Amino acid sequence: MSDHLAGGYDLVIFDLDGVVFLIDRPIPGAAEAIDRLRSGATPIAFATNNASRRAVDVAALLTGMGVSAEPAEVLTSAGAAASLLAERLPAGAPVLVVGAEALRAEVRDAGLTPVDALEDKPVAVVQGYGPEVGWKVLAEAALAVRAGATWFATNTDRTLPSPRGPLPGNGSLVAVLRTALDRDPDVVVGKPQPGLFRTAAAQSRAERPLAVGDRLDTDIQGAVTAGMDSLLVLTGVSGPADLLAAPEDRRPTYVAADLSGLFRPAGESRLPAPGDDAWDEAGGWRLTRDAGTATLNGSGDPVDALRLLCAATWTGIPVTAITAASAEAADLLRFWDLPEPH
Structure with a gap:
């Protein structure tokens, strides 16, 4: 076993936005860190709450940034939401999609029928981040939920990190419907729910995975819920003040300035355990x-x-x-x- 942090784990699961890239710009050193893990034969997975891209598109985006990635290594909240909808609904059921074309495609590939309006009699609404989401589709979604459709949200991240600073994320769009409907979604699929992390570990047959993220309220809380060790990197949303105030269910195992922390001795990044x-x-x-x-x-x-x-x-x-x-x-x-x- 290596004496660096990552050497103690048999899988490293990366969040993307704020960890590997910011919108469309790679974070300095991220590609080199991932290549170094691969050269050491450490299995890698990517788990993202962003529902605006499919796994194949995420892998292509990463590869274009110099980060080697295969579609099979990528888990998205869009894919997870579509799979969950397919488990709960009959084949061909109409689902009103609020989000990007990637989410519509995932719903279609899951054997369901993406629709746009109340008149299509949707039995469910699925809501994910999409930069073109506007009032019209949000209005149709509100009407559908009031009419009895089950409301699924791919995630509730309030913000999305970018080179210009935090931008409104899917959680902000979910808040529009929450305000209009005076209720929460019936189901939230992505982090901090543990499903993406547990699926990644199961696919790799990992016994000791490490989750790496930039958000305490999604990445780290999701890892804690999944029973996994986690590393918070300070390249995205959560900063030092957030970490100091973190409740116990949002406390990472380690903290580092960036992904180079994976290759420092674990003791140089470890945070105090409860009671320590x-x-x-x-x-x-x-x-x-x-x-x-x-x-x-x-x-x-x-x-x-x-x-x-x-x-x-x-x-x-x-x-x-x-x-x-x-x-x-x-x-x-x-x-x-x-x-x-x-």
Whole structure:
């Protein structure tokens, strides 16, 4: 077994948006990290909540970015939603599709009939991200759900990471219907539900998979629910302030600045486990605690400082009780936009 983090696992499952790419731009170092895993014969899977592309299209997109990928390695919430609909509905059943053409194609390939309007008498509505989704189809979906159609959402990610910053994701579009209908979807298919992760592990016959993501509320919570170790990379949606405030069901096993963390010793990325409150040094940083407060001193890799501070906040010290005892620590806390100490 290798002494680096990824060497302890027999499958690495990557989220895509915010981990491997941002919309259509590869994240620096992602292709190199994935190629390095492949050269070491580590099995790889990609699991994405984004329902706007089919597996074959995702694999082509990745390959065009220099990230080697096969369609069989890609699991999408669109494909998972279509499979679930096919399990629950009779063949040929009409399904109103809110989303991209990829979702319509998945529904069609599952033996169901994609439709667009209440007049088509849909027995289900399936809603996934699509950049062209507008009021007209949302209105038809609202009418169909009110008429008794079962409402499936591929995912509820509020935002989608991009080079320009977070953009509205499918969760924001789901919120439109939630507001109009005053209710939640009947079924949410993608992360944080564990299905995509468990399917990836089953397909690879993995006994010790690692999930890699950028969102605490989907990727990491999904991994926790699936009983898998996870790595949070800070290249997408969730940042240091989010990690410090994470509830127990959204706490990753590891944190790293980017995918290069897969090739560092596991101990350099590991986060405190529940009940583990004995951390006081990491890298060039030192943490001292006194009467419900925590003080960060020293300098070094920001990820090491973040790991130390998680040891404090995850055992009950408020983020507002964190102070700095060095100029480097003060700069870091300001950069992370943490609230001022009380």
